[in-house]
Amino acid sequence: MELINLVFRNLKSRPVRSFLTWLGILVATTSMILFLSFGEGLRKALDSEMQNFGPEIRIVAAGTSAFSAPLPELSPDMLPQLEALKDEIGIETISPLVVMVKGGGFSPTSGFLFYGLNQETSPKLFLPDAKPIQGRLQPHPDGAVVGFKKAEQSNLKIGKTLRLGRDQEVEIVGILEETGTLSDSAIFVPLTVLQDAMGTKNYGTFLLNLNNNVDIEKASQKLEAAFEGIEAQSMSEAMEFAKKSLRIGDFIRFGISAVALIVGALLIANTIMMSVFERTREFGLMRAIGAKQQFIFGLVLTEALFLALTGGLAGVLLGYIGTIIINIISVNYVGIALSALTFRLAFFALSVALVLGLLSGLLPARNASKMPVIKALGRA
Amino acid sequence: MLQTKHLSKDFIQGDSTIHALIDFSFDFPKGITAIMGPSGSGKTTLLNLLAGFDQPSQGEVHLAGKRIDNLSEDARSDIRLHHSGFIFQNWSLLPTLNAIENVAFPMLLAGASKEKRLAKAETLLESFGLKHRAKHKASQLSGGEQQRIAIARALILEPQVLFADEPTGNLDSVSGEIVLELLRQHTQDERRLVLVTHDAEVAKMSDRILYFRDGKFEKIEELK
Ligand SMILES: Nc1ncnc2c1ncn2[C@@H]1O[C@H](COP(=O)(O)OP(=O)(O)O)[C@@H](O)[C@H]1O
Ligand SMILES: [Mg+2]
Numbered sequence: 220m221e222l223i224n225l226v227f228r229n230l231k232s233r234p235v236r237s238f239l240t241w242l243g244i245l246v247a248t249t250s251m252i253l254f255l256s257f258g259e260g261l262r263k264a265l266d267s268e269m270q271n272f273g274p275e276i277r278i279v280a281a282g283t284s285a286f287s288a289p290l291p292e293l294s295p296d297m298l299p300q301l302e303a304l305k306d307e308i309g310i311e312t313i314s315p316l317v318v319m320v321k322g323g324g325f326s327p328t329s330g331f332l333f334y335g336l337n338q339e340t341s342p343k344l345f346l347p348d349a350k351p352i353q354g355r356l357q358p359h360p361d362g363a364v365v366g367f368k369k370a371e372q373s374n375l376k377i378g379k380t381l382r383l384g385r386d387q388e389v390e391i392v393g394i395l396e397e398t399g400t401l402s403d404s405a406i407f408v409p410l411t412v413l414q415d416a417m418g419t420k421n422y423g424t425f426l427l428n429l430n431n432n433v434d435i436e437k438a439s440q441k442l443e444a445a446f447e448g449i450e451a452q453s454m455s456e457a458m459e460f461a462k463k464s465l466r467i468g469d470f471i472r473f474g475i476s477a478v479a480l481i482v483g484a485l486l487i488a489n490t491i492m493m494s495v496f497e498r499t500r501e502f503g504l505m506r507a508i509g510a511k512q513q514f515i516f517g518l519v520l521t522e523a524l525f526l527a528l529t530g531g532l533a534g535v536l537l538g539y540i541g542t543i544i545i546n547i548i549s550v551n552y553v554g555i556a557l558s559a560l561t562f563r564l565a566f567f568a569l570s571v572a573l574v575l576g577l578l579s580g581l582l583p584a585r586n587a588s589k590m591p592v593i594k595a596l597g598r599a
Numbered sequence: 600m601l602q603t604k605h606l607s608k609d610f611i612q613g614d615s616t617i618h619a620l621i622d623f624s625f626d627f628p629k630g631i632t633a634i635m636g637p638s639g640s641g642k643t644t645l646l647n648l649l650a651g652f653d654q655p656s657q658g659e660v661h662l663a664g665k666r667i668d669n670l671s672e673d674a675r676s677d678i679r680l681h682h683s684g685f686i687f688q689n690w691s692l693l694p695t696l697n698a699i700e701n702v703a704f705p706m707l708l709a710g711a712s713k714e715k716r717l718a719k720a721e722t723l724l725e726s727f728g729l730k731h732r733a734k735h736k737a738s739q740l741s742g743g744e745q746q747r748i749a750i751a752r753a754l755i756l757e758p759q760v761l762f763a764d765e766p767t768g769n770l771d772s773v774s775g776e777i778v779l780e781l782l783r784q785h786t787q788d789e790r791r792l793v794l795v796t797h798d799a800e801v802a803k804m805s806d807r808i809l810y811f812r813d814g815k816f817e818k819i820e821e822l823k
Binding site: 221225228229231232500501504505506507508509510511512513514591592593596 | 650652653672673675679680681685687690693694695696704705709713752
């Protein structure tokens with residue numbers, strides 16, 4: 220406690236320099252939090268999508284990319300053919316689907332993302348825990364069920380009418396609970412109505428649930444062999460790919476923030492070195508009065524740690540505010556919270572700040588404490 | 600209490616060796632012992648050895664019943680803390696602490712509680728007529744006040760030995776008088792004060808004067 224008081228006095232006696240150093244650590248920690256929180260946010264979003272997404276395989280027309288909305292290019296004949304292969308491949312359920320994006324380009328929030336579901340398919344296919352907060356869960360036979368966020372953003376209420384095409388209208392019959400996934404921005408409508416609106420009898424995709432113990436890879440290969448011009452994408456593969464690129468991104472982000480942190484550490488080291496040098500005579504006086512080397516060592520090291528700890532804490536706090544702002548923006552524009560300050564990230568950032576404080580304080584502390592008292596007093 | 604035996608200190612500078620102090624043996628009696636001699640005669644060197652700031656080339660220093668010249672830095676710090684006090688010519692106070700905290704600092708090092716420290720420091724400051732300066736820092740105090748506070752600090756753990764190297768060297772004569780009077784008042788009973796000065800007026804108030812020249816102890820003059 221006494222030590223902290225002395226440290227604080229000293230930092231206060233050089234307020235501008237102390238403040239700038241503190242600011243350096245704050246900025247370094249904040250930038251690390253912000254950079255890394257992106258990875259955490261995306262990972263969280265991916266995980267919940269993955270957990271909530273039941274089907275193991277999606278069949279799309281060849282050339283459709285893993286994350287884009289599939290065009291209705293699969294012939295209606297495919298459905299009975301798939302049904303026929305059910306036992307051979309080990310398919311449990313087949314859910315034919317059309318997807319329509321209306322307005323707003325690919326942004327699910329500014330535009331409308333419609334999923335056409337057949338009689339047997341429920342929004343639970345996308346959201347196993349889906350519950351309506353109002354009305355019902357199933358769009359069939361003639362209604363639309365709206366995701367939470369979409370309802371909120373576009374002010375959609377039960378009983379309102381949505382226009383899908385020239386002559387196709389559906390009445391809103393249900394609004395779903397919030398789940399924190401992309402499906403919060405979706406609108407579920409009956410398959411045939413959406414097909415009519417798009418002027419097609421084709422399907423956009425088939426989502427397949429496999430029986431237990433069926434090898435997903437083998438099933439995809441069999442499907443691709445059985446049909447011309449299709450791709451059987453395994454969902455876990457797509458997620459794995461996404462996670463891998465996320466990890467690479469983590470490395471890059473950590474690299475960038477590590478530079479900021481090293482700069483922060485050099486700042487502390489420099490400040491402490493300079494102030495140790497300036498206080499040579501002061502430390503000599505303390506030693507002349509009777510302070511031991513350890514006392515001086517502790518004084519200098521505590522100074523570095525104090526700067527690192529308070530700067531780091533303020534950095535975590537500012538980083539937290541930053542992630543909230545990023546999320547407000549990203550939820551509005553892309554529909555998911557991109558940034559997440561998890562406990563482990565806050566802990567990690569603070570630990571890194573402290574370790575750097577420790578490292579940058581050790582050398583000056585050693586120098587200050589090892590100097591012979593006669594030298595420090597300037598009497599030699 | 601304070602004794603030297605064949606104490607010598609050489610400084611090696613390039614090819615030449617400076618004999619700053621040569622074979623000095625003395626048992627300091629109680630009271631004030633002034634050290635005089637021209638500049639470069641080895642007065643500061645002697646004081647550094649007595650206080651344990653530096654280590655001799657040869658000989659021994661005994662303080663408070665212990666041989667201190669061969670102890671480690673930390674052990675010598677400990678002896679200084681509990682058995683001696685030092686008053687420098689200038690730059691005497693810790694600049695980030697105020698007067699009362701400076702006075703209390705040795706007690707902090709000795710591990711005393713805050714209340715005890717401040718109570719004792721306040722009593723001392725009061726008896727020195729400096730209570731109204733308790734919250735001032737060195738930069739806000741006059742040279743004389745700084746020296747008086749340095750004396751209070753040297754006394755707070757009630758050491759048996761005091762060292763002062765030209766304590767009035769930077770003061771006007773009036774402030775110098777006050778500082779000397781304080782030192783004299785607090786050198787009573789068993790306490791010893793070793794006072795380096797080149798001012799004959801200052802040396803007059805001591806009990807004896809040791810004269811040095813070129814590192815050699817020349818003569819002793821008993822005054823009382
Ligand atoms: N650290 C040192 N290195 C080299 N020579 C020194 C050192 N300290 C003192 N001296 C020399 O020792 C001699 C005595 O110095 P000092 O004790 O400071 O004298 P005084 O205090 O009587 O003026 C001088 O010749 C001085 O130059
Ligand atoms: Mg001198």
